[in-house]
Structures are given as structure tokens and as C-alpha cells.
Amino acid sequence: MNIGQAADHSGVSAKMIRHYESIGLIQPGQRSAAGYRQYSERDVHLLRFIGQARKLGFPLEQIRLLLSLWQDSQRSSADVKQLAAAHIAELDQRIRELSAMRDALSTLAAGCAGDARPDCPILQGLAQQGGHCAHPARA
């Protein structure tokens, strides 16, 4: 199977397959006489695993760990669960940050008439103090 077929079957783009190989996430593997990369069903399975992990937002370095656990029949599920929990915590953190932004902006926008007049609490909110707190007077 060439890289295009592997990409179609796994849902991982050919570009990314090459990239994952270049950073050592997947093994180089066989080449045809012309230098084309060759993939087996097993390889596609592995690529799907990576693709699924990416869909869940795991960064590649964590996927590297997940892969080693996946291929280690002696793993303990606790190790996997811990990795997952750490990632969930990170997702929660990012969700909290984005939600805080969303809420703050919503609050500002709620006070904005949204008509032809120039008065705008959104711009006023952005212009307000809030950045100079490097030396909070040792309080």
C-alpha cells in the first residue's frame, strides 16, 4: 500500500504520515524499488490510533507515550489512565481559560447598544486599566 492509500484508510494525511515518521513517532518501514513508502494493514491500524488520539487533543509527545503503552502487553491500565487524566486536566484548564474570556467579553458586549452611535462599553472595557500591575505596591 502506498502512502496515499494509507492516508485514505487511516484518516491521517500523507503529509502528516511523513511528518510522524520524520520525528520518530512511527518507524521508517519498507520502501518500494522506486523509493515509495509501503504500508501494511498493521501500519494503518497504528495510524488510526494516532489519528484518534489527535482527535482527542493529545499532543504528539503524549501520543508517543500512549503508543509505547499500547504496544506493551505488560502495561498497567493505571499508567494509561493517569496519562488520560492529565490530559483531561489540561483540556479542562483550556476550557476554563476560554470560558473566562467568553464570559468577560459577553459581559462587555451585553452593555453595548450595537447601533449607529459611537458609545461602546466594549472598547471602554478594553481601554481600561489592567496591565500595569507589575508592582502592586508590595501589598
Next chain:
Amino acid sequence: MNIGQAADHSGVSAKMIRHYESIGLIQPGQRSAAGYRQYSERDVHLLRFIGQARKLGFPLEQIRLLLSLWQDSQRSSADVKQLAAAHIAELDQRIRELSAMRDALSTLAAGCAGDARPDCPILQGLAQQGGHCAHPARA
């Protein structure tokens, strides 16, 4: 005021101030005889505006628009509100995506014993089909 003071007073790092200047987000402005950038209170005010917008997650290109609205006394608040609404929609979108990841992973993790045994629904979930749907049989 040198760039370090401007950074302290605005909460925007000196590095970023230079960057914003290099991409034309802020105007080049005065230099001392030695070539040091000089900043006024007005500049600091502008930097704070940018910093606040960044804290709300606005990308720099949108901040460019916000700045032009801010400095345009003839603006209509509707324009500002529309920009804000678009950004809120983007934040919501990202929050939804992250939440979907979080929920999917949580579901997998909930079924994982997290003990010394190798059985792990998380890895099973990642290994499951789900990437090869490029040609959904024209269904």
C-alpha cells in the same frame, strides 16, 4: 520612557512591543539619540488596550480592526459589537471542540480500572475504527 518601562506599565513584554511594531500594529514612533524607542503615556494606554484584547483571546488581526475602531470617533458601536460577537462565536466553537474531546476521553477513562492489569478501554477506544471514513460508500 524606554521600552522596559513601557512594558512594565502596560503589561506587554518588550519583545512583543517590538513585534507589534514590526507587523505594523503600532506605529514606529520616536527614538532617542542612541536609537532607543521612546514611549509616551498615550502609547502605554494603547499597549494596554492591545494587552486587554489579547487577554480576551482576540487574534492580532482582529485587534488591528479593534484599534482602528477605537481610534475612530465616528465608529458605530454596532461594528464593534459585531466583531465581539464573531469572536465570542469562535470562542464558543473552540470550547465546544475541547469539551467534546474532554467528554469522549472521560467516557473512555471512566471504564478503565486504573490498576495493575493491562486491560484498558482507553487504549481500546483509541485503537478502534474511526479514521477510514473517506468513502462512506456513497450512503
Next chain:
DNA sequence: GCTTGACCTTGCCACGATGGCAAGGTCGAT
């Protein structure tokens, strides 16, 4: 056989926002 189009190869550049480092100039105080 030759052409054509789809595929493959490598390699470099781009995004977005930020940090870091290096080599050199400047300023103020001792």
C-alpha cells in the same frame, strides 16, 4: 513507444504568538 495524469519523493516556507539566546551598543552609578 510516447504522452498524460495521478501519484510519489524531498525540502523549504507559512501560519500565530511568544520566548530565548547571542552579539553588540548605551547609560548611570560607583
Next chain:
DNA sequence: ATCGACCTTGCCATCGTGGCAAGGTCAAGC
């Protein structure tokens, strides 16, 4: 004069992905 804190420019790194370019390969059709 010297030292430390500051400034300058410029390049590299992140992270994951896409795009483009220039070239090689393969299969199908004429």
C-alpha cells in the same frame, strides 16, 4: 574605567498542519 542593567537587531524554537516547487514513477490509453 568598569560594571550591571538596559537597549538594539536578528535568528531559532515552539506545535501541528498546509502549501508549493521540482523532480521521479507508474499505469492507462493511443
